[in-house]
Amino acid sequence: MTLTARSRPAKQLAMSMLIVLLCGMVLLELWWGHYPLSSLQFWQWLRGDSSLPAEKAMQIDLLMMQIRFPRLCVAILVGAALAASGTVFQAVFRNPLAAPDILGVMAGSAFGGALGLILGGPWWTIQVAAFVSGLIAVAMAYLIARHFPGQPTLMLVIGGILAAASFTALLSLVKYAADPYQQLPSIVFWLMGSLSNVPLRQIPYFAVPVFAGITLLILHGHSLDALSLGDEEAHSLGLPVRQIRLLVIMLATLLAAMAVMMAGMIGWIGLIIPHLARLILGPGNRRLLMGSSLLGAAYLLFADALARNLFAVDVPVGIFAELLGVPAFLLVLRQIRRAWV
Amino acid sequence: MLNTLPRKLRLPVVAFAASLSLSLPAWAATVPTQLPPHSVYGTAPPVTLLVYSLAPDLLAGWNFPLNKTAGLGMSTNSEYLLAATRNLPVLGGWDPGDKPDLERVLAVHPRLALIWAPYLDNAQLHQELERIDVPTLTINLKSLDDYPAAFRLLGDKLGQGARAEQLATKFQNILNRLQHLRSAMPQSERQTVYYAEGADGLMTDTADSPHTAVIRAAGGDNVFTGKTTALKGMEQVSMGQLLTWNPDVIVVQDPVFYHRVYTLPAWQGLKAVKAHRVYLVPRQPFNWMDRPPSFMMGLGALWLAHILYPQQSKIDLNAEIQEFFKTFLQVDLTPAQAQSLWQQ
Numbered sequence: 001m002t003l004t005a006r007s008r009p010a011k012q013l014a015m016s017m018l019i020v021l022l023c024g025m026v027l028l029e030l031w032w033g034h035y036p037l038s039s040l041q042f043w044q045w046l047r048g049d050s051s052l053p054a055e056k057a058m059q060i061d062l063l064m065m066q067i068r069f070p071r072l073c074v075a076i077l078v079g080a081a082l083a084a085s086g087t088v089f090q091a092v093f094r095n096p097l098a099a100p101d102i103l104g105v106m107a108g109s110a111f112g113g114a115l116g117l118i119l120g121g122p123w124w125t126i127q128v129a130a131f132v133s134g135l136i137a138v139a140m141a142y143l144i145a146r147h148f149p150g151q152p153t154l155m156l157v158i159g160g161i162l163a164a165a166s167f168t169a170l171l172s173l174v175k176y177a178a179d180p181y182q183q184l185p186s187i188v189f190w191l192m193g194s195l196s197n198v199p200l201r202q203i204p205y206f207a208v209p210v211f212a213g214i215t216l217l218i219l220h221g222h223s224l225d226a227l228s229l230g231d232e233e234a235h236s237l238g239l240p241v242r243q244i245r246l247l248v249i250m251l252a253t254l255l256a257a258m259a260v261m262m263a264g265m266i267g268w269i270g271l272i273i274p275h276l277a278r279l280i281l282g283p284g285n286r287r288l289l290m291g292s293s294l295l296g297a298a299y300l301l302f303a304d305a306l307a308r309n310l311f312a313v314d315v316p317v318g319i320f321a322e323l324l325g326v327p328a329f330l331l332v333l334r335q336i337r338r339a340w341v
Numbered sequence: 342m343l344n345t346l347p348r349k350l351r352l353p354v355v356a357f358a359a360s361l362s363l364s365l366p367a368w369a370a371t372v373p374t375q376l377p378p379h380s381v382y383g384t385a386p387p388v389t390l391l392v393y394s395l396a397p398d399l400l401a402g403w404n405f406p407l408n409k410t411a412g413l414g415m416s417t418n419s420e421y422l423l424a425a426t427r428n429l430p431v432l433g434g435w436d437p438g439d440k441p442d443l444e445r446v447l448a449v450h451p452r453l454a455l456i457w458a459p460y461l462d463n464a465q466l467h468q469e470l471e472r473i474d475v476p477t478l479t480i481n482l483k484s485l486d487d488y489p490a491a492f493r494l495l496g497d498k499l500g501q502g503a504r505a506e507q508l509a510t511k512f513q514n515i516l517n518r519l520q521h522l523r524s525a526m527p528q529s530e531r532q533t534v535y536y537a538e539g540a541d542g543l544m545t546d547t548a549d550s551p552h553t554a555v556i557r558a559a560g561g562d563n564v565f566t567g568k569t570t571a572l573k574g575m576e577q578v579s580m581g582q583l584l585t586w587n588p589d590v591i592v593v594q595d596p597v598f599y600h601r602v603y604t605l606p607a608w609q610g611l612k613a614v615k616a617h618r619v620y621l622v623p624r625q626p627f628n629w630m631d632r633p634p635s636f637m638m639g640l641g642a643l644w645l646a647h648i649l650y651p652q653q654s655k656i657d658l659n660a661e662i663q664e665f666f667k668t669f670l671q672v673d674l675t676p677a678q679a680q681s682l683w684q685q
Binding site for chain 2: 033034035036059062063066067068184185186189192194196197199200308
């Protein structure tokens with residue numbers, strides 16, 4: 001793979017490029033939209049220029065602080081969370097096809113969140129419900145894979161398909177039980193996959209667990225390297241294998257659950273972005289987690305900008321995230337195949 | 342006034358009054374009486390069309406493109422649409438499968454947003470409109486009987502009291518006549534109705550659904566008595582089920598299906614098809630029955646009553662159509678035009 005940076009300075013350069021890419025996407029997301037906003041007005045607003053007419057300035061404030069900025073935050077958090085989660089699942093299961101959607105974690109979280117929503121209760125109980133049922137889904141996939149030894153890569157994917165199918169069915173059951181005029185529209189709106197569901201004041205409730213989760217995982221990056229060599233090797237390096245594995249699986253599930261709670265079901269990112277990042281940065285998990293998070297955030301911002309602006313009607317962001325995912329997946333397929341056989 | 346209260350009571354009273362004023366709905370404090378043109382945004386078609394009827398100049402935009410005929414009842418042929426409203430922007434709206442890009446709504450700078458209660462009066466919607474600082478007015482349109490009050494409430498808020506009163510009175514008059522027709526109708530003479538939706542005619546809505554209000558108002562017995570499970574409706578039924586129901590009359594929403602129904606073998610066994618009592622719902626300038634449900638249902642109910650009970654109802658349908666169009670849509674029709682709207 002000629003793309004992969006091999007030397008340390010090259011890797012640092014690659015990481016800096018990812019940061020620049022993310023910054024570019026941030027500006028694109030803030031500037032490009034249906035509200036007629038010229039580059040000059042955008043620049044004036046960024047500088048806090050007082051020459052804008054008062055009413056226009058107030059509208060642009062609303063536009064930026066209530067619509068575009070929250071959406072920007074959600075795109076970054078969701079993209080980073082899903083990509084980091086996928087990176088961890090791939091390392092800990094030593095499986096190039098592991099990802100939160102493939103393992104059924106996202107379906108599990110969607111069920112938990114919907115159940116929490118119809119049962120009522122404060123916001124954190126919904127998050128806890130999404131997290132717990134996401135964990136149950138990943139446990140289910142893992143146990144199914146362990147029960148049928150032989151082809152671990154394939155069996156984990158099959159286990160994930162079964163877990164996702166079970167939780168999707170349970171989700172339909174919840175939808176059926178929901179009050180058709182109040183709760184059901186809420187659930188449907190949420191699961192449609194939108195980056196504009198979370199108002200500004202709720203962003204911290206998601207940002208804190210996502211940042212904490214990613215940071216903790218980055219701190220455990222070297223342990224992940226050891227785990228991806230296999231249990232015995234990790235054990236011989238003096239690692240408490242079971243505890244670390246449980247911890248990182250829980251953190252990766254937490255990230256996926258937070259992503260689902262913020263934006264509904266957005267597939268593919270958790271599978272493809274880690275491979276793309278690995279293609280650029282090589283296999284070290286600490287650096288890979290940082291790179292994946294940056295790339296995942298930039299990728300979702302780009303998909304969102306296209307989804308909102310390319311057509312006269314608004315297309316759900318999930319559709320574009322998946323459409324762009326196909327060529328990206330083809331790009332990394334060689335790498336996946338190499339790891340598989 | 343506070344000075345007359347015992348000292349101990351002052352704080353609780355002030356706190357109570359403050360909490361009361363905080364819990365007042367946002368519009369009570371903030372709706373300006375004189376609204377500029379194009380400044381009222383309906384978040385769903387039923388309330389958007391209410392504005393169209395009452396004060397078309399104030400309408401800020403549509404919820405979906407006017408030329409979208411598939412499934413929805415807005416017509417491509419907008420010759421009966423007021424010219425000034427044809428080029429209004431499409432802002433999107435809230436329904437169980439969709440929501441607008443708030444940027445589009447913000448860009449037209451609405452001064453008032455209308456919310457359709459009880460169906461779409463949910464916390465998210467209020468929260469999102471709050472984000473772009475648009476005051477809201479909730480309008481209850483659960484059944485046809487709510488329309489007169491809705492016209493009056495909206496007329497009051499929009500400074501269109503006189504026109505609102507006129508529309509409310511006319512609408513109430515239609516409801517009263519239909520009520521009279523229903524109560525005079527012996528159970529034995531009531532007609533059973535199947536509402537055919539979808540490309541194969543095998544989607545329908547329940548007897549208690551907001552999508553079938555016209556059937557209820559016209560005194561028809563909807564054959565599908567199941568429970569409503571979602572606002573969107575359009576529930577699948579089977580041909581076997583339909584043959585068992587064997588309705589007297591079928592009303593069809595999809596023009597393509599309507600033109601096929603007399604050639605589909607399975608349908609020829611139905612009483613309604615044999616008797617040529619299958620009718621396409623008129624959709625000029627907005628659907629008369631449903632999708633979206635709107636004030637047009639008043640005319641739709643007269644049309645259906647005329648179809649179900651031609652003798653008993655004593656409705657001069659063409660004259661009714663002319664009057665309804667003049668009153669609610671500000672369009673003058675010739676008798677021939679009125680006739681062409683419902684006799685396809």
